[in-house]
Amino acid sequence: MLKINNLHASVEDKSILKGINLEVKPGEVHAIMGPNGSGKSTLASVVAGKEDYEVTKGNIEFNGEDIDELAAEERAHKGVFLSFQYPIEIPGVSVTNFIKTAINESRKAQGLEDMPAKDMLKLIREKADLLEIDRKFLSRSLNEGFSGGEKKRNEIFQMAMLEPKLAILDETDSGLDIDALRIVANGVNKLKSKDNAVVVITHYQRLLDHIVPDFVHVLYNGKIVKSGTKELAHELEEKGYDWIKEEVNA
Amino acid sequence: MELKEKLLSSFMVFENKVDIDTYVHDVRTDAIKTFEEKGFPSKKEEAWKYTSLNKILKEDYSVFPKQENAIEYRDVKKYFIYDIDSYKIVFIDGKYSSHLSQTTHDGMDVCLMSAALSKPKYRLVIEHYFNKAATKDSLPALNTAFSSEGAYIHIPKNKLVEKPIQIIHFSTGNESATMLQPRNLIVVEENSHVQIIERHQSLTDNSVLTNSVTEIFAKKRAIVDYYKIQNDNSNASLIDNTFLKQKQESVCSVHTFAFGGKLTRNNLNFYQEGQRIDSILKGVTILGNKQHVDHNTLVHHIEPNCESHQDYKGIFGENSTGVFNGKIIVEKEAQKTNAFQSNNNILISDKATINTKPQLEIFADDVKCSHGCTIGQLDESAMFYMRSRGIPEKEAKALLMYAFSNDVMSSVKIPELKQRITKIIANKLGVNLGFDL
Ligand SMILES: Nc1ncnc2c1ncn2[C@@H]1O[C@H](COP(=O)(O)OP(=O)(O)O)[C@@H](O)[C@H]1O
Ligand SMILES: [Mg+2]
Numbered sequence: 001m002l003k004i005n006n007l008h009a010s011v012e013d014k015s016i017l018k019g020i021n022l023e024v025k026p027g028e029v030h031a032i033m034g035p036n037g038s039g040k041s042t043l044a045s046v047v048a049g050k051e052d053y054e055v056t057k058g059n060i061e062f063n064g065e066d067i068d069e070l071a072a073e074e075r076a077h078k079g080v081f082l083s084f085q086y087p088i089e090i091p092g093v094s095v096t097n098f099i100k101t102a103i104n105e106s107r108k109a110q111g112l113e114d115m116p117a118k119d120m121l122k123l124i125r126e127k128a129d130l131l132e133i134d135r136k137f138l139s140r141s142l143n144e145g146f147s148g149g150e151k152k153r154n155e156i157f158q159m160a161m162l163e164p165k166l167a168i169l170d171e172t173d174s175g176l177d178i179d180a181l182r183i184v185a186n187g188v189n190k191l192k193s194k195d196n197a198v199v200v201i202t203h204y205q206r207l208l209d210h211i212v213p214d215f216v217h218v219l220y221n222g223k224i225v226k227s228g229t230k231e232l233a234h235e236l237e238e239k240g241y242d243w244i245k246e247e248v249n250a
Numbered sequence: 251m252e253l254k255e256k257l258l259s260s261f262m263v264f265e266n267k268v269d270i271d272t273y274v275h276d277v278r279t280d281a282i283k284t285f286e287e288k289g290f291p292s293k294k295e296e297a298w299k300y301t302s303l304n305k306i307l308k309e310d311y312s313v314f315p316k317q318e319n320a321i322e323y324r325d326v327k328k329y330f331i332y333d334i335d336s337y338k339i340v341f342i343d344g345k346y347s348s349h350l351s352q353t354t355h356d357g358m359d360v361c362l363m364s365a366a367l368s369k370p371k372y373r374l375v376i377e378h379y380f381n382k383a384a385t386k387d388s389l390p391a392l393n394t395a396f397s398s399e400g401a402y403i404h405i406p407k408n409k410l411v412e413k414p415i416q417i418i419h420f421s422t423g424n425e426s427a428t429m430l431q432p433r434n435l436i437v438v439e440e441n442s443h444v445q446i447i448e449r450h451q452s453l454t455d456n457s458v459l460t461n462s463v464t465e466i467f468a469k470k471r472a473i474v475d476y477y478k479i480q481n482d483n484s485n486a487s488l489i490d491n492t493f494l495k496q497k498q499e500s501v502c503s504v505h506t507f508a509f510g511g512k513l514t515r516n517n518l519n520f521y522q523e524g525q526r527i528d529s530i531l532k533g534v535t536i537l538g539n540k541q542h543v544d545h546n547t548l549v550h551h552i553e554p555n556c557e558s559h560q561d562y563k564g565i566f567g568e569n570s571t572g573v574f575n576g577k578i579i580v581e582k583e584a585q586k587t588n589a590f591q592s593n594n595n596i597l598i599s600d601k602a603t604i605n606t607k608p609q610l611e612i613f614a615d616d617v618k619c620s621h622g623c624t625i626g627q628l629d630e631s632a633m634f635y636m637r638s639r640g641i642p643e644k645e646a647k648a649l650l651m652y653a654f655s656n657d658v659m660s661s662v663k664i665p666e667l668k669q670r671i672t673k674i675i676a677n678k679l680g681v682n683l684g685f686d687l
Contacts, residue, residue, distance in 0.1 A: 048638045052630075076640035088635040092653030098639075101649060106640040141653075158639060 001026050001197050002047070002166055006058035009046050016042045018222035019058070024166065027194040031208055031233060032201045034219035035241045040201045041085050043219065044170045048082040049075045062166070076102075077109040079165030083155040083172050085201075090142040095154060096124060098142045099161050106162065127160040131187045148175025156187045163191065168199045173207035185210030205237040218244055253307050253429075254289055258282070260313045261395060268398060274367055277381050281394035288388035300573040300605045301515055301544040306487045309457045311429035313396075315343040319422040321453070323350060329451045330416060334666045336447075337415040339401040343422055344430045346399060350418075359404040360415055363433055366402040375404060379437055383465040383493035383521065390491045390517075393463040397433035400462075403446070405472075407439040414445040414664055419462075421486070423454025434464040436474070443473040445664060450480065450488055458486040465493050468500040470524070475503050475663055481510040481674055484539070491517045498524025498553075505662060506533040507671055508543045509678055519548040522584075525555045533562040534655040534671075536678050537570035537602075544573035551584040551614075560591040563655045566602035577609040578619065585614050591621040596628060596654060598647070648681040 002024040009017040016039050024030050032040055046053050047060060049072035059068050067075055090098065104114045115123075128138060131153055143151050152172050159167055169188070173181055188198060188211055200211055208216075208230065216232040217224045220241070225248050226232065236244075251259075261282050268275065290307055291298040319342050330338070337360045340350035346362050353361045359372075366372040367380075384390040401417045421428050438444050452458045468474045480488060488511055494502050508514055520529040535543050549558040564572045574593045595604045608621040628650050636646035652659075652675065662668040 045634075048634075050634050050638075052634075071643065072634060072637035073640050073642045073646075076638055080638075082638050084635065084638075088629075088632045090632055090635070090650070090653055092656030093649055098636075098649075101645065102636075102639040102641055105642060105645060109640070109642075162639065 001063055002199075003061040004047070004058070005061070007043075007046070007055065007060065008057035009042060009053045009055050011042075011053050015056070016053070016222055017046065020222075020224055022217065022224060024197045024199060026197055028215065029192070029198045029200065029211060029213045031213035031216045032199060032219055033203065033216060033233065033236055035245075038219045039222045040219050041170055044082055044168045044199075044201060047168060048072055048080060073105070074109075076162075077106050081159050081162055081164030081167045083152070083159060083167065083169040085170040085174075087143045087151040087155055089144045091144045093142050094139050095142050096138045099124065099158055102158070103161060123161065127157055130160060130190060131157045132183050133157055149177060149180045152176055153180060153184060156184050160187055160191055165196050166199070167191075167196070168201070170201045171203070172200070173202055173204060181207065182210065205233050208233050220244060220248055253311065256311075257313060257392065258286055263314075264396060269368065272367075273373075273377050274380060274397070278395050278397065281381075281391040284386050284391040285388050285395055288391070291388055297546060297575070300571070301513070301542065303513075306457075306459055306513055309427040309459070311427045311457070311459055312425040313429050315345065315428065316425065318345055319343050319424050320347070320349065321420060321422065326350070326420060326451070326453070329418060329420075329449060331414070331447060331664070331666050331670055334414065334664070336413045339415065339417045341399065341419045341432065343420070343424070343428060344399060344432065358406055358409060358411065359402060361402050363400040363402045363435060364398055366435065367398065372402075375437065379435060379465065379467055381465070383467065383495045384463055384491065385493070385519070389461055389489055390463050393431045393433060393461050393491065396431045397463070400433040401436070402434070403436040403444070405438045405442045405444050407441055409442045411442070411444045414447055414667075417446065417448045419450045419460065421452040421458045423452055423456035423458070425456070427457040428459075430458065430460045430462075432460070432462045434462070436464065436466045438466070438468050438472040438474050440470045440472060445475045445477075447477045447479065447664075447667060449478075450482055450486070452483045452486040455483055455485050458482075459489075460487070461489045461491075463491045463493075466495070466502070468494065468496045468502050470497045471499045472497070473501045476505070477662065477664070477667060478504065478506045478516075479671070479674075480506065480508045480514055483510065484512055484541075486511045487513040489515045489517070493519045493521070494529070495521045495523055496527045496529065499526045500524070501528040501530070503530035503532065503661070505658065506545065507674070508533065508535040508545070509537070509674055511541065514543045516543075516545045516547075518546070519550070520558065521550045522552050522556045522558075525553050527553070527556040529556075529558040530661070531558070531560040531562075532658045532661060534658045534675075535562070535564040535566075535572055536651070536675060537565070537572060538567040538678075539570065540568070541570045542572075545575070546573075547576045549578050549589065551578070551580040551587045551589060553583060554585045554587070556584065557588040558590065560593075561658055562593045563658055564593070564595040564604060565598060565651050565654065566595065566604055567598045569599070569601040571602065572604040574604070574606040574623070575609065576607075576621070578611070578621075580612040580614050580617050580619065582613040585616045587614060587617040587619070589617065589619045593623040594654070595623070595625045596651070597625060598628060645681050648676065648679040651675070651679060
């Protein structure tokens, strides 16, 4: 599904990603861990199509197609979804209007008519219930004045609405209390199928207890320096990253 | 002939057509003298520093339309808020169109200035109010000199006018350039409430210059909501002079939606003549392609315990220019005044410019005054966020602009009007978002 080949990316001549290789197949869950500043969010943004970053070498394939030249919205229409580490506040646009627009624009791109208002409403309610989101919440301005946890839950709500093929969750667990974590993880798991894939970026084991990864990668200084199975995550939780840094620097 | 000379000589022709033996005509005669002395304003005047009338004054305007022109409702229906029941006062090239209008004398007067100026039963009201709010600046004076037609609205005490009143000025473009000078008088007595929508619309690309004066008197506890839709063709220019005198506890709001036209100047003046008054001035300006809009506001706080709220948002594309000049005067007696002003702008083109200037003259010591202006670009991180959810660049931009203007839109009290304005904005931005904010 996703194939990243020797990806180098930089911003304002500062090199951040320095040769990433990663393959994610349908049905798989991958976790990416690593110290702060190692390039995890950058990787997620580059895959989602953020134009601030320049891909200087390598490429990204999605379902066999090179997507480097595609705009962020075109990638979204193909089924790429990024849950932001820091969701953006958009005063004046309600959660409902935003998601309606996003859904109908995706449908338009696929040559479909707008979703009938009734179906839309039903879908919104169903997914809001799945994530235990209060109905009142849906008419509030997107992310404006939301707590950290509310923002993250709202990201997963949007994911549930858009049903992406590939979901990249960038530190979706930070800012969540234990109940919210359970709700969010449950939401993600409900959407999981053999046809879609999830990449979870996290610092902590606790989310991985709920969303169990098939593979765990450690990103450090712009490179994947170690890959393993879910045991690697336990090891990192116990020992931190210093031993990895030492291994790399040795 | 220069336009000024032409107007001065036209005044003599005009005098042959009206009853000159009246109070109003004395006022007109004074006014033409004022205009003759002052002439059109130039950029040398502080208040006109960023707006030059030179170009638009060069056209050879026809000052009185040569013939009466008719238009079919179906051809202009789209300029009305037609999905609601409303009173309508409609003019074609400055002449009243009874065919397109729906006026009333049933328990209130929603009718014509020409009738009010000529019929004896209105004499007292006219003598009491006519030209009592308008200033003696040259453009209002010019309008006063030629005042003969426009809307006349008089709402008696304790009346909630259920239907909004639409005042629409069409110009047919049957002449290559037309100058119009509508004159409106609106008196809202104690405890009454009225909603008014005003629009100027030219039907061709021929030049139009409108110099309009509206005087509004809101008595004790009256509520007046006034909406101006300025979305005219690219050769239409508008100088709007609006004056509101408010008595105690009245609440008046003016929303100005400035989307079109060549040059638009809004001189909007509020005078608070009583306590616990609220004055609300809001605007959304969206411009492109060489358009120019100048909002020149004045709120004069004369008595204690009053409020004013100004919120103007502007989005400037291509090589458009915007001006916001907001003056707040707080007199020494006007203690406990709360005066707020904000002007936020987004430049979506590096060729667009905006000049924004608050002017505060505060003579009282116990007041709360705040003002702020911002000039920025569209938020890039918000753009990426929206695009990553599948909303294309153009639509994402439009959505951000809607969101930006939402503070102003949210106080529009007529849902159908709000919907219409949302549609105009969508049109202007070339998108169809399929929902109203
Ligand atoms: N837009 C940017 N401009 C400048 N530096 C950036 C930008 N984005 C990321 N960086 C830098 O790249 C490095 C990696 O950042 P990031 O991808 O956010 O790391 P992580 O998510 O792993 O904590 C950091 O040093 C960060 O400061
Ligand atoms: Mg990060």
